[in-house]
Amino acid sequence: MPERELKFELSPTGAASLLERNPFDFSPMILQQKSIYFDTPKWDLFNRGMSFRIRQSGNERIQTLKAGNGSAAGLLARGEWEQPVPGDAPVLDNPQVHTLLAGCSQDLAPLFEVHVKRHRWTVTEGDATVEVVLDIGKVVAADREAPLCEFEFESKAGPLGALFQLARRVDRITPGHLGVLSKAERGYRLLGPAPGAIKASTIPLTHDMTAALAFAQIAAACLRQxxxxxIALGWSRDAAVLHQARVSLRRLRALLSIGKSLFEDSRFDHIRDELRWLARETGDARDIDVMIERARGEELSDRLQGARNDAYAEVEAALSSSRARALMIDAAEWISGSDWQRDQSGKATLEAPAKEFSSAVFDKFWKKVAKKGRNLTDVDDETRHKLRIAAKKLRYAAEFFGPLYDSKKEAKRHRRFIAAMEHLQDQLGGLNDLVTASTTLSALKLSDVAGAEGLSRAADKKKLLHEAAEAHEHFVDAKRFWR
Known part of the structure; x- marks a missing residue:
């Protein structure tokens, strides 16, 4: 049966505070649990988006196979098959489980374990029944282990909004961050190298999807990215990680702009505005990172590094703020269970085929980019900036909905179109970096430092303008894959 749950990550201190200030009116049931996760040596189940475990609580052992979409964030809806088993060895007599494990069952072996002390409440909120679980423990894989501290809300009956109401109640007691890693994913991460920057992945859209369902799936993937x-920024001030965090915010904001015609919902504007705020809070650090890569001269590099440290401290403060945490909860709720998905006034648009909707989007933004790029070498910086934004939206839309254009002809045109868009964006991005560098150096009072003039040279701008104009011509000539 489908499992619908919302997950949050807590610090050990936060978990202790939560238990001390129990947000519910009764004490939790406490269980000690050990879960053994199985896969093949080549991680075939993981690569199929599945997990397979045997969990022991007391003398009871339950075997569970989960299959679902690993690209989601916030509310998870996954297929789940459970059965009691006598020991720590898998039992594969369920025909459906046996089918799902086809080709893997003979090679299954234990990979890692999860040990937790589980605190469980069953909470009634109006018409809703929610199982609330606080797990405190560790993940153990080979000679490595990592602490685990997470709060889960699983809907057992009634409206899904109760999950988010409870999440906000808990967040008022102790900070919690939207969880996107399952326990299984944590184990696999321990078996590999430390993860760095996470780029956007292809979103598995299908031809039978409506515009509403495709939008929700894409938005959840952006939120997860x-x-x-x-999470990675929590242990490393890595420029590539910050860049990908900003890319994910840009993609989500672009999606909201692309899908604006779908919604008659007051929360849409609130979420869009809050995403813009969070993007601004991370902007200075990214601008300084770009300048550091291009800076020449020891004094300028040292001064920029000092400014970078301050900017990253501001990023960390923003990400840990109650405002940022509230945004993640609001966005997850809106994506996962918002009224817009049941809005009768816009039903025809929401239920339109996703491919039909995306083709109209492509036409709209292609015309914008084609028109705004005329006479590119002669327009002002602001006009080029608007072109850059329109080009990003078109490229992101093409990446979002690309899986719907999967015939041989469409796929070939899609690859060439994306390549043309990337080249145009590279040139426009270089021009934007020159303009941004001048503004940022002035704000940091570094304009007169030796080497600063090299970050915004007119000669570089002239060369980039010429290359951007050529890239725009190539874009206009590229075959439109959606036609």
Whole structure:
């Protein structure tokens, strides 16, 4: 049966505070649990988006196979098959489980274990029943282990909004960050190298999807990409990680702009505005990172590094703020269970085939980019900036909905179109870096430092303008894959 749950990550201190200030009116049931996760040596189950475990609580052992979409964030809806088993060895007599494990069952072996002390409440909120679980423990894989501290809300009956109401109640007691990693993913991460920057992955859209369902799936993937990079920023001030965090925010904001016609919902504007705020809070650090890569001269590099440290401290403060945490909860709720998906006034648009909707989007933004790029060498910086934004939206839309254009002809045109868009964006991005560098250096009072003039040279701008104009011509000539 489908499993619908919301997950949050807590610090050990936060978990202790939560238990001390129990947000519910009764004490939790406490269980000690050990879970053994199985896969093949080549991680075939993981690569199929599945997990397979045997969990022991007391003398009871339950075998569970989960299959679902690993690209989501916030509310998870996954297929789940459970059965009691006598020991720590898998039992494969369920025909459906046996089918799902086809080709893997003979090679299954234990990979890692999860040990937790589980605190469980069953909470009634109006018409809703929610199982609330606080797990405190560790993940153990080979000679490595990592602490685990997470809060889960699983809907057992009634409206899904109760999950988010409870999440906000808990967040008022102790900070919690939207969880996007399952326990299984944590184990696999321990078996590999430390993850760095997480780039956007292809979103598995299908031809039978409506515009509403495709939008929700894409938005959840963007939110997940952001949280994965935010987690990585917690232990490393890596420029590539921050860049991908910003990319995920840009993609989500672009999606909202692309899908604006779908919604008659007041929360849409709130979420869009809050995403813009969070992007601004991370902007200075990214601008300084770009300048550091191009800076020449020891004094300028040292001064920029000092400014970078301050900017990253501001990023960390923003990400840990109650405002940022509230945004993640609001966005996850809106994507996962918002009223817009049941809005009767816009039903025809929401239920339109995703491919039909995306083709109209492509036509709209292609015309914008084609028109705004005329006479590119003669327009002002602001006009080029608007072109850059329109080009990003078109490229992101092409990446989002690309899986719907999967015939041999469409796929070939899609690859060439994306390549043309990337080349145009590279040139426009270089021009934007020159303009941004001048503004940022002035704000940091570094304009007169030796080497600063090299970050915004007119000669570089002239060369980039010529290359951007050529890239725009190539874009206009590229075959439109959606036609």
């Amino acid at each position: 952001f949280r994965l990079n935010e």
